[in-house]
Amino acid sequence: ENFFYSRSYTSQYGVPYTHTGALAEYRVTPCLQVAGGMTRGWDNLEDNNENLAFMGRLRWTSSDECSTVQFAVHTGNEDNLGENTSTTYNLVATRRIGCRLHWAIEGVSGRESEGAIRNNGLVDADWYGVTNYLALEMGPRTELGVRFEWFRDEENARVLGLPLDGAEGGDYHALTFGVNHRPCRFPCLIVRPEVRYDWSDVAFPGLGVQGLYNDFRNDTQLTYSINAIARF
Numbered sequence: 001e002n003f004f005y006s007r008s009y010t011s012q013y014g015v016p017y018t019h020t021g022a023l024a025e026y027r028v029t030p031c032l033q034v035a036g037g038m039t040r041g042w043d044n045l046e047d048n049n050e051n052l053a054f055m056g057r058l059r060w061t062s063s064d065e066c067s068t069v070q071f072a073v074h075t076g077n078e079d080n081l082g083e084n085t086s087t088t089y090n091l092v093a094t095r096r097i098g099c100r101l102h103w104a105i106e107g108v109s110g111r112e113s114e115g116a117i118r119n120n121g122l123v124d125a126d127w128y129g130v131t132n133y134l135a136l137e138m139g140p141r142t143e144l145g146v147r148f149e150w151f152r153d154e155e156n157a158r159v160l161g162l163p164l165d166g167a168e169g170g171d172y173h174a175l176t177f178g179v180n181h182r183p184c185r186f187p188c189l190i191v192r193p194e195v196r197y198d199w200s201d202v203a204f205p206g207l208g209v210q211g212l213y214n215d216f217r218n219d220t221q222l223t224y225s226i227n228a229i230a231r232f
Contacts (some may be wrong), residue, residue: 003133003135003143003145003147003178003180003192004145004147004176004178004192004194005178005192005193005194005225005226005227006176006194006196006223006225008106008131008147008149008151008174009129009149009151009159009172009174010106010108010129010131010149010151012159013127013151013153013158013159014088014090014108014110014127014129014151014158015074015088015090015108015110016039016042016043016074016088017043018043019039019040019041019043019044019055020039020040020044020045020046020047021037021038021039021040021052021053021055022037022038023035023036023037023055024036024037030063031060031061031062031063032058032059032060033057033058033059033060033061034056034057034058034059035055035056035057035058035059036054036055036056036057037054037055037056038052038053038054038055039052039053039054039055039074039076040052040053041053041076041078042074042076042078042086048078048079048080049077049078049079049080049081051076051077052076053074053075053076053077053078054073054074054075054076055072055073055074056072056073057070057071057072057073058070058071058072066095066096067093067094067095067096068092068093068094069091069092069093070090070091070092070093071089071090071091072089072090072091073087073088073089073090074087074088075087075088078112083113084112084113084114084115085112085113086110086111086112086113086115087110087111088108088109088110089108089109089110090106090107090108091106091107091108092104092105092106092107093105099137100136100137100138101134101135101136101137102133102134102135102136102137103132103133103134104132104133105130105131105132105133106130106131106133107128107129107130108127108128108129108130109126109127109128110126110127110128110158111124111125111126111127112124112125112157115155115157116155116156116157118155123155124155125154125155125157125158126154126155127151127152127153127154127157127158128151128152128154129149129150129151129152129172130149130150131147131148131149131150131151132147132148132149133145133146133147134146134147141181141182141183141184141187142179142180142181142182143179143180143181144177144178144179145176145177145178145179145180146175146176146177146178147174147175147176147178148173148174148175148176149172149173149174149175150171150172150173151171151172151173151174152170152171152172153170153172153202154170155170156169156170156202159172159202159212160202160212166204166205166206166207167202167203167204168201168202168203168204168205169200169201169202169203170201170202171200171201171202172198172199172200172202173198173199173200174196174197174198174199175196175197176194176195176196176197177194177195177196178192178193178194178195179191179192179193179194180192188230188231188232189228189229189230189231190228190229190230190231191226191227191228192226192227192228192229193224193225193226194224194225194226195222195223195224196222196223196224196225197220197221197222197223198213198220198221198222198223199219199220199221200212200213200219201219202219203219
């Protein structure tokens with residue numbers, strides 16, 4: 001369901017997306033659904049400890065099916081010893097504006113117990129962010145899309161994956177423009193070119209590192225990419 005070839009910071013670092021477990025869903029009303037279940041942890045095929053994690057979700061759809069709001073939570077002990085809790089909250093709203101424009105906004109917040117190092121001691125790691133999506137149908141075979149994101153990695157424990165002391169900053173931004181095109185001769189094929197610009201204020205002055213991109217030499221990055229999907 002991702003319009004773009006690349007993934008957002010939220011998708012990569014903010015919330016878990018793949019689970020092993022069981023999920024039950026119940027339709028309370030024609031517009032409201034609830035779901036709940038257990039997983040074996042954050043993006044795990046096999047659990048790294050003996051504790052199960054909980055996942056729950058509420059989803060509301062308007063009667064005209066032009067608007068949706070979904071709230072989800074995932075929480076559980078994710079470290080090898082099963083002692084530190086990681087919890088994420090995810091809120092997504094979508095709206096169809098007219099017959100050709102689609103808008104979506106996603107907010108995420110998370111915390112990992114003792115997930116970062118500060119002043120030679122363990123502290124909780126927090127992260128949060130907002131992502132906006134717009135998609136415009138230009139015709140029966142072509143859509144244009146734009147995505148703008150702000151992601152805050154408070155203790156720099158998520159994106160870098162290194163709970164090191166001495167990092168400054170914590171904000172990540174990304175602006176992406178993309179196209180989804182279905183060639184008329186190959187209706188099962190979707191071609192997705194995109195241009196993406198990233199910038200961040202994260203730096204390690206004590207190590208002489210002034211940016212995260214281009215082998216830690218720049219604080220910005222421009223990326224061109226393309227891929228294709230064949231549906232059958």
